[in-house]
Amino acid sequence: MLTKRSQVLEESITLAIASLANELKAKGEDIISFSAGEPDFDTPKAIKNAAIAAIEKGCGKYTAVPGIKEVLKAVQTKLKKDNALDYETSEVVVNVGAKHSLFQCIECLVEKDDEVIIPTPYWVSYPEMVKFAEGKPVFIEGLEKNGFKITAEQLQKAITPKTKVLMLNSPSNPIGSIYRKKELLEIAEILKNTNIVVLSDEIYEKLSYDNTEITAFASLNEDTLKRTVTINGLSKCGAMPGWRFGYMASKNKELISAVKRLQGQSTSNICSVIQYAAIPALTGECDQDIETMRQAFEKRRNVALEILEKIPNISFYKPEGAFYLFINIQKIEKDSMKFCKKLLEEEKVAVVPGVGFGMDGYFRISYATSEDLIKKGLERIAKFIKNYN
Template identity: 50%
Template structure:
């Protein structure tokens, strides 16, 4: 009889994958399902990037590369950080991985010993706590409520830190909330981290998707101390519509980067060679496609937000970035006869034929996450279906 390792038996099943699987099953049966669960842009990878990848293959660049990434890609990342954030890094302070998710996984593996704590704000991206647990660490949660615009306060952070705390996760713009920390808010959090001497893991994967004149600020830019204790995690997945190419990176302390590179050499050998050449073009080539995509998402948000806000029992804060909306639908679920938001979500799928992600997977069980990384036509139809579903079931 096979006995699984304890580390995988503690993992929480992905609610995202469960809903997606059910939606795909219904689609296969011919049901007209509108999916709003997508965590990826609905645009193809820009043509110049595709051509760069093709060219690299035709030139025979299909062999192993250094475990931590091609030197040319590291240089492209260094130039990107200098151009966008005015941050200076050496090649020994940059590691390329198989997507930002793999980079985070590798980081936690080299950073945490058994019982070490990582502070994770709620709502959180689903993989943060699971990756911490896989490294035998302990996720410590801080709830950032809607009244706080889903952003933690310096007081909350300070009170959560113990002698076992190794790091805090900062995700701005956020998945799933779309919220962005201001420079002043980040300065206050950075000061707490300095006083308590903990690391900062800054997930900036949505940095290019910013709306309403908001500004993305990397916490590493605030001071020399903040830079020294921050590990930036980013990649090309969201910014350049390259989710399937699987290229992410970490930038930070050379000791951490070296350990991550050594671990990656035994787990992946190297990130996919062709994808690395594509990523070089993504960072060094024209950026018009990035802005075009950002404008499209902003336009969709502009149109769809007031319609979603008008649905009875939906309480939603307008996001400033990413491509998600996170309405609190607890009132709508209760008034339509459901014991939980999870049940409400399942009924939306089977009765209204709209697939959304229950917020329970993000530590926020009163919410649902909707992605507007799909066509405006589909978005309008989905919101209309949801509104009709709620109004027909609303109990007076």
């Protein structure tokens, strides 16, 4: 009965683990969850106030499909202010989260047998979106000691006449590594004489540590500006994951027009209230809230690293951004699903198996939780690893 297309989709492993952990918690079990892909901070006050004001004003009508002009202008301002990117408001579309932006771009760009290059480990949804579009994910794995970032040389080898899209994610989920400007320029040089579109997922952009510089791929030069779709949103850096606000900006008029048509025939505009609420987050009114959150994450990362460094037989890349740690347990267990299930059953700690990110023998923790819980949970993990058999 179902289409083949719908049957290729796997369930999101991160969402599944998070909901299992919540279920067990609701039953009264002492679960510590490191599975969340969202900040534990509340949404900033200015955003809530903007939403309330919009409701009071009566904003319940349909809006233009790509977004109200005020929010498109706010995205334009944000991209100029933070990323030195010049986009017209007609080159921006707001979507139901960055996941929706990515999904729609892939639907409009990729068809049967088109190849999409995905650096591994990857965010869980990239290959699923490509498979749904009947494309072929092509995985490249960088070196662990370099945060699994791919090199220009690796990219060159992976490109074929069928390559349509390159997925880039910096700061990355699940590793937290950040591509430096020099590395991006080298990648850009390889792409120069191709028609490859770069989907640059910059959703963790404001969460960078140790003063690591963030560079938007599109901002490198004229060529990258033309070939890149800049994708971002407010789930992580605006502490508003449940509100569902994402956006895309591109100089590719055909793509923008196709996405507008796809959105117009599926979701229509995103929730009108959220469009008004997003404006203060985009124009800088919440920068202090975001900075407070960033500092807390950096501190928690350091707390987590201090404990993890003492655990034998594991290794990990020191993250420079986002709020994850991707831990190598190959010396202990190659089957990450088995490891994570056992950890949840025996020590009541929820983490996400690496297999969901395309890499078995690893697990991901999210440190978007309190320092106390980080300490308590990591101590349980240390004990579990010590006695693992």
